[in-house]
Amino acid sequence: MALILIVEDEQPINELVRRNLELVGHRCVSVYDGETAISEIQNQSYDLIVLDVMLPQADGFEVLREAKEVPTIFLTARDSLPDRIKGLSLGADDYLTKPFEMMELLARVEAVLRRTQKGLSVFEAGNVKIDWDGRQVFYKGQAVECTPKEYELLEVLVRNRNIALSRERLLELVWGYDFEGDTRTIDVHIQKLRKKLGWEHVIKTVYKLGYRLELRP
Missing domain, CATH: 1.10.10.10 (Winged helix-like DNA-binding domain superfamily/Winged helix DNA-binding domain)
Incomplete structure (x- = not known):
């Protein structure tokens, strides 16, 4: 399955996302701030990033600029239209707002992985x-x-x-x-x-x- 980087500063949400992604077979790495996320992206090849916008040290938009070709799903409380447009314009593959249902996130992860041919057919x-x-x-x-x-x-x-x-x-x-x-x-x-x-x-x-x-x- 896929190797997924979870970038979320709220530990309970980070752990919830990681636990559920691992339940369905993915491998996950959790980080809690933007700078650490950028370091991870530079040193490890990931299949997907689940990314918050509001992060310490560097926000999600900055992280996305560094992610380049890595498929990315924003998972954030920032639900305004300008934020959605900005995220998608910068290259995000999907944009899901909090609060969210875990099954919807799992479905979106699967959809992005299949589109980017990282998921198994x-x-x-x-x-x-x-x-x-x-x-x-x-x-x-x-x-x-x-x-x-x-x-x-x-x-x-x-x-x-x-x-x-x-x-x-x-x-x-x-x-x-x-x-x-x-x-x-x-x-x-x-x-x-x-x-x-x-x-x-x-x-x-x-x-x-x-x-x-x-x-x-």
Whole structure:
């Protein structure tokens, strides 16, 4: 997976971002001020930077000027239009404002890595292989027929692996906010994926909540 530099001076936010990025398989380095970030960029090759704007010693815009070709996502409380325009004009790949949902950040990280070809176009875990570009799923080398919703549910689980997701959240992400069915739809589709992929012990049931795809690095 990717090597990501997290530049955020608020330690709880920095640790939260790092912990969640590492849960889904990335390697992370955390720094807490602009000068240290610039030093890191000069001495280490990173696949992505998650960057605050308001930093001690050197602000995020200065750090971005030094980052040059490194894909960068701003994660900041600076939500004014001029700040967004400035960040994107300087070359940032995305701009997410606080407060934010962790799942949205994870999705944006994945999107930027895929655009910049730093993310893998193929995911493999044990006997399961997923070709993201071809939207194909394989189990023990054999193609697995998945319905569109089964595939979308699988993608959400994989992108957010090791993170517990409620049934309601899975419904929103896969079926949309206007879906009129109930959460039993999730249970049915989970059972089908478990059987098709041999993941009876990989897709864990989280008591009174939902499910978690448990894959450790």
